[in-house]
Each structure stands twice: as C-alpha cells, then as structure tokens.
Amino acid sequence: MTEGDTGRRRPENGAMLTISQLAAYAGVTVRAVRHYHAKGLLPEPERDHSGYRRYGAAAVVELIRIRTLADAGVPLSRVRELLSAGDADFAVAVGDLDRRLRSEIRELQRHRERIARLAAGDSLALPPEAVAYVDRMRELGFPERVIEVERDSWILIAAQMPEAVADLMAIKQTQIDDEPLRRLYLDIGDLVDCGPDDPRLPALADRVAAFIEAAAAQGAGVEDEHPVSPALVELLDAAFLESFACAGRLLELLEERGWTGWTDIRRTTPAT
Amino acid sequence: MTEGDTGRRRPENGAMLTISQLAAYAGVTVRAVRHYHAKGLLPEPERDHSGYRRYGAAAVVELIRIRTLADAGVPLSRVRELLSAGDADFAVAVGDLDRRLRSEIRELQRHRERIARLAAGDSLALPPEAVAYVDRMRELGFPERVIEVERDSWILIAAQMPEAVADLMAIKQTQIDDEPLRRLYLDIGDLVDCGPDDPRLPALADRVAAFIEAAAAQGAGVEDEHPVSPALVELLDAAFLESFACAGRLLELLEERGWTGWTDIRRTTPAT
C-alpha cells in the first residue's frame, strides 16, 4: 500500500523465487534448503496461492551465509547462534571451532600413522617387536598354526600391557635363540594336530617339567619386572587350550608332575 | 569328546568370557561388541543356559583386530573385507584408505582457513576486496542500512561470479572515490527511510538520469569484460527493491525518463 505498484520488477510477484531458484543462487540443493527450514536456520517464507514457498533476495543472502558457515565445518546447531552473534561472541566461537578442527585433524593424522603401520606389519594389531619375533619363528620352522597362535597371544598381551611388550619380547627372543629351549618349543609346536591321547604327550610333559624345574632353581626369587595380571594369564591359557586339541591333556599331565597353569606355570604344592 | 575333560581351565565352562569381560579385554564398550555382532563383523558366539553370550579367547583377538582397523579410521563396512583380505588386497585397501584420510585432512584444513577468514572478515561470505569497499563506505558516511544492502549485494555477486568480484570492486572503488558520483551515491543513500511519495525523489531521478546519460555518451560501446547474467541482475534489482521502500517509485520515475532497471540500467527505447 505504501509502495509504488506499477513497476514490473516488484518482489511481490514477478521477482519472487521458487525454492529451486533460491537453491541454485546459493549453490545448495533444494533438500538442504528444506532441511534448514526444518532446523529453524532459515525462516519459512510466505507461500503463494498453491502452497509453494516464495523467496525474496534477502533469503538468498541468508542462505549463502548459512552455507558459508556450514562449508567451514560449523555444525548446523551452532550456525544458528553464530548467525545472530555479535563480533565478540563470534570470535570466541571461531576460536572454539578452530580448536575442534585442529584436534580432528590430529586425530586423522593418527589414523594415517596407524594405517601405515598396518600396511607394514605382519598382521593387525601387532607391535613391531612381535612381528620380528613371529618372523623368527617362521625362519626356525615352526608350523604355521603355532605361529598364528603365538601371534594372537601377543596381540592379547599388547592390548593389555603395551608398554611391557618390548621387554617381554626381548626375553622371548633370547629364549628362542637358546638351543635346547628352542628344541623344546619346536617339539611342543609339533603337537599342533595331535589328539589328547597322543603317545608323545607324557614324554613331552616330562621334558617340560624338567625344564621348568631347572629354570625355577636358577631363577628362584627373580621377580618379573612386568607382572602379568591373573586375568591375562587366564586369557592366554584359554587361548592355548582353545587352539590345540591336546593342550588340556598336556596340562593334566603337567599337573600330575606338580605343575599347574601354562602361561604362568607354578607348582601345585608350593615349596618354601 | 576328543578332548581331555578334567582340567579346571577348559574353555567350555570356567574360562568362557561374558560380553563385558570380552569388551574390557579389547578395550571397547559392550554396546560396540553387540553392534559388531549386528553388523556381522564378529560372529555371534554360543549362548549359555540363560541366553548369555559366552566368548573364548579367540573372540578377544578378533575383536582387537576389528578395533585396530576401526581406530585407524576404517569404516566398519570395509573392516569386514579387510579382516579376510590377503596381503595384496590389504595393501591396496590401505593405500585407498590413506588417500581418503589425506583428502579428509585437506578438507578440514580448508575448513580451518575458511574459519580464519570468517573471523577476520567484516561479515560472512564477503571477499576481502568487498570488505575494504564497505569499510570505505563507512568512512564516507553512508548510512548503516545502505552499507548492509551493499554488502548483501556483494555477497550475491561473489556467490555467482567469484572470479569477477575483484575487477568489479575496482571499478566501484574508483566510482566512489570520484567526487560528483560519490555525492550522487550519498544522496541516494539518504533515501533509506523515505516513503514512495518522498518529494526528493523526482529531483533525484533527474540527477540519476542525467548522470547515466553522460556515462552512456562517454562509455558507449564499452563492453563489460565481466558480463553479469540477467538472472543475477534481476536478483540484485529485487534486493534493492526489497530493501528500500521508495526504490520502486524511483524506478518508476526513471522509467518516465527513459531508463529501465537499476543494476544494469538501460534505455527503454533503445537508441541506435
């Protein structure tokens, strides 16, 4: 009523935009526009006689502003506040966002490093020392199944006590490079496919018992600097038992000889 | 049946893990474990007599593998394939992932840059030249409302033809620093709050017409190197009309004087 009303370019009719024109001007999809309406970021405009939304030029500007923030990685929930924020609040929010982005970038860079290590490693979730160890086992001719079980065990250990892996690995390395002990390990490894009634088991149990006995005499009182939690010991024992059909029988035989457990083998009747 | 069955550590019973124990060993949440079951990443284990899931040690290893990949940013949908992939496929997939991560990182870095520019700029979505221009308008004493409209216009222009903004801005800068033209602009700016019946309008229309006339005589045949699309012209005119109550009337008066349009003003009766 207060405006001139004969020009052909008045926004009331001719120049009003449809939603797809609006979207095109701002470089977004129609769906996004409706989404912003639903989220309350962009006010719903008037509708024309058939219910179509009709936008003025101001809506284009608003929409571009929204997109600019969204393209900058601002979550839509924050776009709302930012659009109506004063300079000071805006600066604070921007600082916030920048911190968030920096930490996300760092996160992704960590991901890249992990990916790179996955590509290098023998298998998943295995620290490099352990990779070296299983490679050594392969050189020494251990059966593949045994190597897998060993590898899995180290995955479990690495998950529970990552800082101890390097030291424990070093011990293992010396053990496996020690001639008689290696032979014992290899013979244990040969039990891969034996059943619980395998005739080799008793003799093997004898050898293991003798060895442990000797080691106990020698290293008596030597406390491990990396105590393995009972839970992990149980888990590793379980892994051993699951993996080899004859493992249960072997432990029984060892128990007859006064030893219990496997990962952390101990005397059944503790001697002072 | 084929295994020894008197030991206390057999996995069938005692050593079987509940879901929360499994989760704890692998360092994930119970919910995540169930999610992996639902996604088919981790096989559903046997249930005990009361329907509880019971896991063996092998499940811990599998779960750790899944987490390792997931922690490296591998989408769960790809984890499935990767877990069962051979070395070659695995290497390819890892290469893929690394590329994806790199591009995501670049994306976020672009976000950071944009955020930084937002913090610096006069307002959202405004290129630096335009910021300088509106600052100059402020110095010259243009009313704040007029500056806002001008700024919004440049937001629209920058969105449609970003590469042309610098050149167009340069033209505008020289115009606004030209004494008589600046005075005209300032007087137009004073119409901010006038109604369509404002008595100053006819005189202003005369001045605008005279100026355009002179400019047309001088710059006849000078083709713009950055043609502004008709759609954008219309949009900018609409923005002008929306923003000032008397804009429609001013255009009418101009039309009486033989000119039509505003952003891209032209003769109504094209003179050869």
Added chain:
DNA sequence: GCTTGACCTTGACGCAGCGTCAGGGTTGCA
C-alpha cells in the same frame, strides 16, 4: 481440452557408529 514434463508439497526411511534409555531376566554375594 488433454497430455507431458518439470516443478512443487509433505512424510518417511537410510547412512555410520554407536550412546542411551526402557523393560525385562540372571547371577552372585552378604
């Protein structure tokens, strides 16, 4: 006047990776 194709409308599901109730049953310890 009728068809056709390009728009417009609302409503609803889907996506990733779980977090987080809700509403139950189980177990183990005091």
Added chain:
DNA sequence: TGCAACCCTGACGCTGCGTCAAGGTCAAGC
C-alpha cells in the same frame, strides 16, 4: 532373601542431508 551388578532385546537419538513415494501445479505443445 535382598540387592547390586550383570545380561538380554528393541528402539530412539545424533548429523546432514539423499532419496524415494505419492501426490498437486504450472507452462507448453497438440
């Protein structure tokens, strides 16, 4: 025997839209 701490399934929530589905509208050509 009671209580806390587990376990179960089912379902919604979050982010930012993409993508049907099932219809109404508009402009153009016949």
